[in-house]
Amino acid sequence: MDYHAINLSEKLSKFSERWSPKVIGEMNEYQFKLVKILGDFVWHSHKETDEVFIVLDGEMVIAFRDGEVRLSKGEMYVIPKGVEHKPYAKKECHIMLVEPKGLVNTGETTSELTAENNVWI
């Protein structure tokens, strides 16, 4: 049988939209999504789940109501469920998210940045 690796760079080369998560893999009820980000996202939280950010290229910041964490290439962070956060990046940054299938990117916040869900590349 043929088995094919999921190549992150190759997948990243397939899209240019920002703040628009693309699914590249599924593990049980979780998904791995690539996102290109630039500028400010909206404040939001996911009351039902933790969420993992892994920076593949560039730098980003995740703001919390009482602080922030800076993430560079090769760094990750687990946002605890229910915690309000706002990601932003001064220059385009490429990240991988790990989160439950069906999770809305803007959580409990309605926004023009709310993206279509379950888009595979």
Add this chain to the structure above:
Amino acid sequence: MDYHAINLSEKLSKFSERWSPKVIGEMNEYQFKLVKILGDFVWHSHKETDEVFIVLDGEMVIAFRDGEVRLSKGEMYVIPKGVEHKPYAKKECHIMLVEPKGLVNTGETTSELTAENNVWI
């Protein structure tokens, strides 16, 4: 409040044992684990869950009973639950696993390579 990124290189520098997963983060009931591998692991499967391999440095192969997949730095693979597999690497390779907390590295196979679980670094 102080928030700290999880730096994968820094975490990798903290251990040298092979085939001995170290937990670096937890998302709901799942864990992110770093592993250094060299040579052959044992054939095994995890009948209750999928398992994700992400290669951080080097190259590895995951053998299946009817084929194999080669993974290089920046590539990942999702092993479906119940599928027998045997990871191996000709040169030391550094990987990140994503899998349910408590998952035994050798699955249903008892081996001298069976590692202690839930070891954080």
